[in-house]
Amino acid sequence: xxxxxxxxxxxxxxxxxxxxxxxxxxxxxxxxxxxxxxxxxxxxxxxxxxxxxxxxxxxxxxxxxxxxxxxxxxxxxxxxxxxxxxxxxxxxxxxxxxxxxxxxxxxxxxxxxxxxxxxxxxxxxxxxxxxxxxxxxxxxxxxxxxxxxxxxxxxxxxxxxxxxxxxxxxxxxxxxxxxxxxxxxxxxxxxxxxxxxxxxxxxxxxxxxxxxxxxxxxxxxxxxxxxxxxxxxxxxxxxxxxxxxxxxxxxxxxxxxxxxxxxxxxxxxxxxxxxxxxxxxxxxxxxxxxxxxxxxxxxxxxxxxxxxxxxxxxxxxxxxxxxxxxxxxxxxxxxxxxxxxxxxxxxxxxxxxxxxxxxxxxxxxxxxxxxxxxxxxxxxxxxxxxxxxxxxxxxxxxxxxxxxxxxxxxxxxxxxxxxxxxxxxxxxxxxxxxxxxxxxxxxxxxxxxxxxxxxxxxxxxxxxxxxxxxxxxxxxxxxxxxxxxxxxxxxxxxxxxxxxxxxxxxxxxxxxxxxxx
Amino acid sequence: xxxxxxxxxxxxxxxxxxxxxxxxxxxxxxxxxxxxxxxxxxxxxxxxxxxxxxxxxxxxxxxxxxxxxxxxxxxxxxxxxxxxxxxxxxxxxxxxxxxxxxxxxxxxxxxxxxxxxxxxxxxxxxxxxxxxxxxxxxxxxxxxxxxxxxxxxxxxxxxxxxxxxxxxxxxxxxxxxxxxxxxxxxxxxxxxxxxxxxxxxxxxxxxxxxxxxxxxxxxxxxxxxxxxxxxxxxxxxxxxxxxxxxxxxxxxxxxxxxxxxxxxxxxxxxxxxxxxxxxxxxxxxxxxxxxxxxxxxxxxxxxxxxxxxxxxx
Numbered sequence: 088x089x090x091x092x093x094x095x096x097x098x099x100x101x102x103x104x105x106x107x108x109x110x111x112x113x114x115x116x117x118x119x120x121x122x123x124x125x126x127x128x129x130x131x132x133x134x135x136x137x138x139x140x141x142x143x144x145x146x147x148x149x150x151x152x153x154x155x156x157x158x159x160x161x162x163x164x165x166x167x168x169x170x171x172x173x174x175x176x177x178x179x180x181x182x183x184x185x186x187x188x189x190x191x192x193x194x195x196x197x198x199x200x201x202x203x204x205x206x207x208x209x210x211x212x213x214x215x216x217x218x219x220x221x222x223x224x225x226x227x228x229x230x231x232x233x234x235x236x237x238x239x240x241x242x243x244x245x246x247x248x249x250x251x252x253x254x255x256x257x258x259x260x261x262x263x264x265x266x267x268x269x270x271x272x273x274x275x276x277x278x279x280x281x282x283x284x285x286x287x288x289x290x291x292x293x294x295x296x297x298x299x300x301x302x303x304x305x306x307x308x309x310x311x312x313x314x315x316x317x318x319x320x321x322x323x324x325x326x327x328x329x330x331x332x333x334x335x336x337x338x339x340x341x342x343x344x345x346x347x348x349x350x351x352x353x354x355x356x357x358x359x360x361x362x363x364x365x366x367x368x369x370x371x372x373x374x375x376x377x378x379x380x381x382x383x384x385x386x387x388x389x390x391x392x393x394x395x396x397x398x399x400x401x402x403x404x405x406x407x408x409x410x411x412x413x414x415x416x417x418x419x420x421x422x423x424x425x426x427x428x429x430x431x432x433x434x435x436x437x438x439x440x441x442x443x444x445x446x447x448x449x450x451x452x453x454x455x456x457x458x459x460x461x462x463x464x465x466x467x468x469x470x471x472x473x474x475x476x477x478x479x480x481x482x483x484x485x486x487x488x489x490x491x492x493x494x495x496x497x498x499x500x501x502x503x504x505x506x507x508x509x510x511x512x513x514x515x516x517x518x519x520x521x522x523x524x525x526x527x528x529x530x531x532x533x534x535x536x537x538x539x540x541x542x543x544x545x546x547x548x549x550x551x552x553x554x555x556x557x558x559x560x561x562x563x564x565x566x567x568x569x570x571x572x573x574x575x576x577x578x579x580x581x582x583x584x585x586x587x588x589x590x591x592x593x594x595x596x597x598x599x600x601x602x603x604x
Numbered sequence: 605x606x607x608x609x610x611x612x613x614x615x616x617x618x619x620x621x622x623x624x625x626x627x628x629x630x631x632x633x634x635x636x637x638x639x640x641x642x643x644x645x646x647x648x649x650x651x652x653x654x655x656x657x658x659x660x661x662x663x664x665x666x667x668x669x670x671x672x673x674x675x676x677x678x679x680x681x682x683x684x685x686x687x688x689x690x691x692x693x694x695x696x697x698x699x700x701x702x703x704x705x706x707x708x709x710x711x712x713x714x715x716x717x718x719x720x721x722x723x724x725x726x727x728x729x730x731x732x733x734x735x736x737x738x739x740x741x742x743x744x745x746x747x748x749x750x751x752x753x754x755x756x757x758x759x760x761x762x763x764x765x766x767x768x769x770x771x772x773x774x775x776x777x778x779x780x781x782x783x784x785x786x787x788x789x790x791x792x793x794x795x796x797x798x799x800x801x802x803x804x805x806x807x808x809x810x811x812x813x814x815x816x817x818x819x820x821x822x823x824x825x826x827x828x829x830x831x832x833x834x835x836x837x838x839x840x841x842x843x844x845x846x847x848x849x850x851x852x853x854x855x856x857x858x859x860x861x862x863x864x865x866x867x868x869x870x871x872x873x874x875x876x877x878x879x880x881x882x883x884x885x886x887x888x889x890x891x892x893x894x895x896x897x898x899x900x901x902x903x904x905x906x907x908x909x910x911x912x913x914x915x916x917x
Binding site: 093097098100101102103104182183185186187188189190191192194195196198199200202203232235236238239240242243246249252253254256257258260261262287288289290291292294295296298299301302304305306307308309310312313314315316317318320321324325328386388595598599600 | 609611613614615616617618619620621623624625627628630631632634635636638639660676677679680681683684687688690691692694695697698699701702705706709710711713714718720728730738739748751752753761762763844845846848849850851852855856
């Protein structure tokens with residue numbers, strides 16, 4: 088029981104320890120974040136000025152596709168799985184995840200999957216170039232041969248996600264310490280168990296979608312081919328039945344993180360805990376019945392347009408509950424503004440902004456104008472980046488002292504925050520204007536009237552990219568030479584079981600379950 | 605390492621990394637198989653996977669025999685299996701969804717019959733134009749015996765509909781209708797596996813093994829019938845994967861179901877062999893129960909298939 092980690096590289100390769108696996112996930116996701124970020128830099132460099140400067144349009148398409156895929160499946164999702172691995176057992180008083188070996192398998196699939204996916208860039212005909220949504224027939228009839236590698240990479244990523252999610256569900260349902268009832272669980276645990284449910288429900292549908300593609304491409308079926316009686320629009324339905332829950336899979340754990348951090352630095356309990364839980368569940372439920380709002384311009388019957396429009400607008404209600412609760416938690420709180428709190432407040436503001444543009448997009452009639460423009464790009468980067476990535480960054484600063492027993496440099500953290508915050512807004516705010524003015528997404532070139540804002544956006548993107556290198560620097564410096572801290576409770580306002588164990592967290596925690604009152 | 609509360613947290617293990625390597629090889633190998641026709645990498649990956657799965661489950665069984673698995677850990681396994689089955693349900697949901705969408709929405713659009721709504725049968729102008737300009741001559745039909753491609757392009761068509769479908773052939777030929785026998789075999793096997801389960805719970809090992817053995821045999825028989833059906837389809841009915849959307853949905857749905865029956869039969873066979881070795885107790889039988897749940901699941905999927913692929917056509 089008392090023994091610590093194994094020596095050498097074997098510790099990481101063969102581990103069954105939830106903290107080790109969490110660390111592996113976090114570093115892997117950061118590596119993918121830098122890779123996807125590099126693709127983004129290529130895109131923004133090409134778009135710095137009108138005309139073709141650096142790369143060919145064919146390669147530009149591969150860059151937008153790979154940027155999306157790597158960021159969604161390689162960076163954001165694994166980052167939150169890493170946080171789940173680290174924090175859920177600590178938060179519910181469990182000795183480890185419920186199925187520790189499967190936990191390690193879920194992780195180690197990912198490097199293989201992304202090695203396969205990235206290798207497509209070097210294949211004949213190039214990598215996937217059909218956008219991260221891989222609509223048929225671009226991804227079937229007109230796809231490069233490497234699409235087959237993409238399909239199987241997606242398959243094993245899905246297997247990894249499903250196993251990881253089943254593990255989280257089993258852990259939360261089965262491993263809670265005595266007295267840790269469902270309605271006492273920290274909100275991060277709640278949001279993750281609901282996320283895991285979404286993943287188990289929709290990753291198989293994605294597997295179905297890519298299987299249909301594989302069959303259409305190689306075995307003569309006609310799922311997405313009207314000549315045989317199928318329909319390319321069928322692809323969009325199947326994809327978005329996965330894809331819409333997927334965006335909540337990305338954002339719900341981010342909600343959970345913010346719901347941990349804001350009470351800590353407001354020195355008040357979270358306002359409206361149970362309404363937060365119900366709102367999360369409501370968002371998850373609604374996510375299954377709104378998918379075709381991504382397809383307003385595809386030629387749906389008017390009844391479909393109306394249904395998906397109203398159902399989509401409904402999501403604003405539980406989301407509004409959440410934003411209200413975060414703000415009310417801060418109201419009359421004893422606020423301090425350490426780095427995690429700064430990122431969390433920025434999250435609330437910018438995510439709400441992204442939510443409002445989402446509401447604009449939900450209006451079917453208006454969406455005809457916005458569809459496939461930079462307005463959409465701006466919208467989802469406000470929720471994906473200022474939402475998920477800001478929240479993930481907040482989580483790193485918030486729990487890093489607990490993980491490694493060293494404190495990050497507060498000044499450096501805050502500088503990084505402001506560079507990220509300003510860079511992000513310079514990068515993405517102008518994209519709203521570009522989109523409303525009519526600039527379509529996924530093009531390597533653009534009309535001269537879009538030149539100024541594109542240059543501004545590119546400059547912002549470079550600044551934001553630099554902020555991520557600062558984050559990397561901050562984390563490495565903290566781990567290597569940060570001021571040692573051994574206080575169990577790093578933050579005076581923090582509540583929860585994870586703050587009752589020693590700092591840094593011992594290799595094995597809660598081998599005797601704590602009693603929760 | 606067991607915790608003080610008795611929850612067994614395994615020591616570090618090489619199995620997950622080897623399994624991930626096997627999966628990676630299989631994924632890469634499967635892609636290069638369809639691209640270049642060489643299946644070497646895929647087969648190496650499959651062998652690695654087979655070995656690692658054998659070893660992994662042996663390890664888990666050994667741990668249980670040593671008494672390392674307490675009730676809480678066993679419950680983790682139960683949850684794992686149930687949520688895995690749920691993920692399988694959702695996989696089939698994608699293909700059933702495709703079938704319903706094609707039948708209810710795509711087909712009338714291609715045939716120019718898509719109407720305004722439930723109470724108004726007038727075809728929309730868009731649907732009519734779709735039919736007249738893109739697929740002239742195509743008539744809404746299920747099963748799709750003449751594809752839109754054929755209707756519009758005649759002999760030049762790439763997708764040629766089947767000569768015959770698998771639908772209900774009429775009461776006079778009921779007994780020659782294979783899907784009916786398949787249904788009987790599979791539904792009965794769900795019953796026999798339940799009898800085996802009850803026998804095991806009552807500690808009647810002989811009865812358990814007999815009925816489980818019978819279930820495995822029925823699973824195998826179902827698969828034989830299924831192969832027979834496919835041979836029939838390919839050789840005599842002109843029904844293939846490539847014969848338009850009917851062949852597509854028919855083979856993909858029944859094919860994935862058949863693959864799952866194969867898996868379920870193997871799981872039950874392993875449970876049977878373990879039973880012969882004296883594994884399982886009246887109150888400790890997760891390996892068998894998991895296989896039995898899976899078996900009920902493939903049975904329920906078949907009921908859906910029988911109704912929506914065979915009968916309502």
